[in-house]
Amino acid sequence: MSDCCAQPGLLPVETALQRLLELAAEAPQGQVETLPLAAADGRVLAENIVAGLDLPPWDNSAMDGYALRLADWSGEPLAISQRIFAGSAPAPLTAGSCARIFTGAPLPEGADCVEMQENVELLDDGRVRFKQALKARQHIRPQGQETRRGELVLQAGTRLTPIELGLIASLGLAEVKVCSRLRVAVLSTGDELIEPGQPLGAGQIYNSNRQLLISWLQRLGCEVVDGGILPDDLPATRVALAQLLDVGLILSTGGVSVGEADFLGAALREEGQLAFWKLAIKPGKPLTFGRFRGVPVIGLPGNPASTLVTFGMLARPYILRRMGVQQVAPLGFQVPAGFVWSKAGSRREYLRAKLQDGRAVLYPNQSSGVLRSASWADGLVEVLENTTLAEGEGVRFIPFSELLG
Numbered sequence: 001m002s003d004c005c006a007q008p009g010l011l012p013v014e015t016a017l018q019r020l021l022e023l024a025a026e027a028p029q030g031q032v033e034t035l036p037l038a039a040a041d042g043r044v045l046a047e048n049i050v051a052g053l054d055l056p057p058w059d060n061s062a063m064d065g066y067a068l069r070l071a072d073w074s075g076e077p078l079a080i081s082q083r084i085f086a087g088s089a090p091a092p093l094t095a096g097s098c099a100r101i102f103t104g105a106p107l108p109e110g111a112d113c114v115e116m117q118e119n120v121e122l123l124d125d126g127r128v129r130f131k132q133a134l135k136a137r138q139h140i141r142p143q144g145q146e147t148r149r150g151e152l153v154l155q156a157g158t159r160l161t162p163i164e165l166g167l168i169a170s171l172g173l174a175e176v177k178v179c180s181r182l183r184v185a186v187l188s189t190g191d192e193l194i195e196p197g198q199p200l201g202a203g204q205i206y207n208s209n210r211q212l213l214i215s216w217l218q219r220l221g222c223e224v225v226d227g228g229i230l231p232d233d234l235p236a237t238r239v240a241l242a243q244l245l246d247v248g249l250i251l252s253t254g255g256v257s258v259g260e261a262d263f264l265g266a267a268l269r270e271e272g273q274l275a276f277w278k279l280a281i282k283p284g285k286p287l288t289f290g291r292f293r294g295v296p297v298i299g300l301p302g303n304p305a306s307t308l309v310t311f312g313m314l315a316r317p318y319i320l321r322r323m324g325v326q327q328v329a330p331l332g333f334q335v336p337a338g339f340v341w342s343k344a345g346s347r348r349e350y351l352r353a354k355l356q357d358g359r360a361v362l363y364p365n366q367s368s369g370v371l372r373s374a375s376w377a378d379g380l381v382e383v384l385e386n387t388t389l390a391e392g393e394g395v396r397f398i399p400f401s402e403l404l405g
């Protein structure tokens, strides 16, 4: 760690992110556990998944219909020699006949064509007349079309969703190796804070960051330790940090601006290491990264919209990487700006925006203290440094649905 307190200018978001990801890679690796698939949703794969079989394991019918050998068909009707349901093991196809077959049933040996039942006529004598021209291999799902045995299907570091779990089940695996949960402690600093449910005293505000971060971390799959509220006081800060030495990360909000009230920074300087960054990000700007007696600590700015943006854009990818996730960048897409941005800024802005008629429109009050802007919004519009925008110009939009999970 370097550059304590002496950062000239503002640190670009990408540089900060890259440093955070490097720091994540340096942190000790977590444990691996084996879980049944039903308990693995949201967890991070700790092993490569290699197909132990072909998918599908054999040629099968894509339709309810009739299977035949194309060479046996001269245009004349064919007799039905067997009926093949999904789950059955068919006999080889008798020469000169066809087989009644249902979707997903294995193709009998010798058949190379399936016709769907809508395109045949069943004659009174029980034979089948194929009404139109047939092509070899039509309506057949070939063995291995999805996956070949030995193929790498999922890589370690993939976050498991119901889709991956379904895929792993299709390969016949009942259990997976996943990374252990990252334990994260959440601390809220500020003499003005009290918890919801208490009467509001003079000069006090309710602690919203604690709830925001606890719920968000739970969504990311972390094990959360509630470190409570810390007063703006150095001895109390040191005592609180010292009680959290069994976690993988301490995440604190508030009190990180270089000022008299930077007790977190002071504690890290005394009993660990500290990097204080002034980021080219808005809302946000001050961010602390350090270690307290070896435990990584991230200090986010306390204004709720700043907490949200800096957590989403910087702490989230760091935490995901610590969890073992490879793909940590949120998906974003270009949308036309439904607003004009005439004043280019030196900081990258993350504006709370809603999609209306395919355009991003902004919440009128983008103040860093206004969390309601984010609740109104569908996501964040990213306006790059030194950039102006005309109405209709393309701008990157990152939906909250991406960031929150």
Ligand code: AMP
Residues within 6 Å of the ligand: 188, 189, 190, 192, 193, 205, 206, 207, 208, 209, 210, 253, 254, 255, 256, 257, 301, 302, 303, 304
């Ligand atoms: P700070 O970063 O401590 O200077 O705080 C910046 C602003 O965010 C101040 O107005 C604080 O009252 C407010 N703030 C800090 N922490 C929280 C919190 N946990 N919940 C709500 N507001 C907070």
Ligand code: MG
Residues within 6 Å of the ligand: 189, 190, 191, 254, 255, 261, 302
């Ligand atoms: Mg404060």
